[in-house]
Amino acid sequence: MNRAHIRLLLIAVLTLLAGCTHLREDDALYRGLGGEPGIQLIVDDLIDVIVTDPRTRRSFEGIKVKHLKHSIAMFICNVAGGQCDYEGEDMKKTHVDAQISEAEFDALVDMLRVVLDRHTGTAEKNELLRRLAPMKRDIVAGY
Numbered sequence: 001m002n003r004a005h006i007r008l009l010l011i012a013v014l015t016l017l018a019g020c021t022h023l024r025e026d027d028a029l030y031r032g033l034g035g036e037p038g039i040q041l042i043v044d045d046l047i048d049v050i051v052t053d054p055r056t057r058r059s060f061e062g063i064k065v066k067h068l069k070h071s072i073a074m075f076i077c078n079v080a081g082g083q084c085d086y087e088g089e090d091m092k093k094t095h096v097d098a099q100i101s102e103a104e105f106d107a108l109v110d111m112l113r114v115v116l117d118r119h120t121g122t123a124e125k126n127e128l129l130r131r132l133a134p135m136k137r138d139i140v141a142g143y
């Protein structure tokens with residue numbers, strides 16, 4: 001191996017290391033929420049609350065809760081930086097039929113805040129809420 005080869009090898013190794021560091025930073029929230037099982041617990045808890053709470057329950061009548069829990073967990077997993085298989089629609093298509101109001105959206109976020117306090121730390125809670133907040137414009141009808 002000559003000098004040029006060694007230099008190339010060094011560059012390749014450094015690039016790989018930089019990539020790994022990036023990966024670690026990117027999935028920090030995913031790991032902070034307890035990975036896939038942790039996120040599933042959070043979502044299960046949230047869905048149980050929102051399908052019964054009078055402020056949000058009307059949209060969930062006739063919806064298959066088991067499938068919804070799985071689908072939303074996969075979605076949140078990806079939002080948090082995990083690598084999950086979300087097979088659902090985008091946020092606009094998913095919510096358009098339900099004509100969700102701003103009050104309903106805000107009520108869901110309040111309930112999510114309470115659920116996250118039960119499962120995770122303040123930093124993880126705030127970071128997840130920060131990432132979900134911009135989706136309001138796709139989820140709330142006419143927002």
Ligand code: HEM
Nearest residue numbers: 056059060071072075088089094098100104105108132135
């Ligand atoms: C940041 C807030 C929200 C996020 C990230 C979110 C995310 C999702 C996701 C990922 C799905 C599954 C889509 C699929 O499988 O194709 C879903 C479905 C649904 N969401 Fe939301 N959602 C949010 C807020 C809301 C609010 C505020 C309501 C109503 C109060 C709501 C009502 C529904 C309903 C009824 C479904 C089932 C739609 C169907 O199967 O026809 N969502 N949501």
